[in-house]
Amino acid sequence: MPSPSNNKIRPIKTEDRSDAILQSLTDFIVEEGLQPGDRLPTERELMNGLKVGRSSIREVIRHLQALGIVEIRRGSGTYLKRPLSEKTVYLPLSIATKRDGLLQTLEVRRALEVEASILAAQRATPDEIEEMRTKLEHMEAVHHLNGTAGPEDLEFHLSIYRAAGNPLFEQLLQQMRESFESFFEMPFDRKDFAGRSFPFHRQLFDAIASGDTEKARKHTLEILSVVEEDIVQMAQETDLV
CATH class of the missing domain: 1.10.10.10 (Winged helix-like DNA-binding domain superfamily/Winged helix DNA-binding domain)
Known part of the structure; x- marks a missing residue:
């Protein structure tokens, strides 16, 4: 064309x-x-x-x-690659460039992801829970095979954001996550970024599926704690400021 x-x-x-x-x-x-x-x-x-x-x-x-x-x-x-409209929300160009920007964005992610997980635990329909289960099992299979599962991990979390019942969660958090993952994969070849959070994903799914909002909150924070630790570690290894 x-x-x-x-x-x-x-x-x-x-x-x-x-x-x-x-x-x-x-x-x-x-x-x-x-x-x-x-x-x-x-x-x-x-x-x-x-x-x-x-x-x-x-x-x-x-x-x-x-x-x-x-x-x-x-x-x-x-x-x-993705449709745009006048209502599209996109993030500032500075968020994926420096350690402080990443950590500041993570603070926003933490608030949004915890709320999305809680709402998903409250609102998820049986079909949405089944979609989460399918995405999780695919992520687990790829992770066990390759030792990493970045795109599959994103798909699992997107299913949670959709189940929250507010389309802004999916749009904002997808952009934030893709910025983080692109930043650590391309400049620093860190395809294992936040890989240590893998075990918490099954626990997060179980909490949402059972409607346990407090456990959903707890396991979301555990996943994001690993993300923060990897940011700090990479900043130290690369003199990123």
Whole structure:
């Protein structure tokens, strides 16, 4: 499919450059009606339309890639992976760059994930519990086979967020988790990031399935405690500040 015209890409102001590029590109995608699988304008077209340099464009594209919104196909271009709308919530570009940003984001994740787990324990339907069970068993099988199960772990948690009954949990937490996992997998080759939290996932499922909100809260916090420990450890090993 040919690239859409770029005559609607609006130049940005110089302040808050990265966020402004992100907003302008999002507006363009919505106005053009781009759907998953459609190709975005080329890097040069974006540079010309937005009146910014290549490094600024690449920073924003990398961020959208980390959030799972676009995918980069080598030699082909950048393609939309997830639908966007005016109501789409996306995270600041700074969250996945430094230790303090990761830890600050983790504080928000902790509050949201605990609440999502509690609500899932209260609201999950039999079908939603069965979906969680299926996702968990798949995650466990992959983990036992490969020693890691990042994408499968995400799918399990997404089933919990959906069962909470509020679509904002799924959207916000998916973006946060993908940013974390992309940050530790790509720059530092840490595909085992938070792997020590694996045993707590079965306990979390059992708590939600039985409607035990206090145990759901407890096991969610145990999982996120491992995430925090890995952030601190990686920061020490890499001088990340």
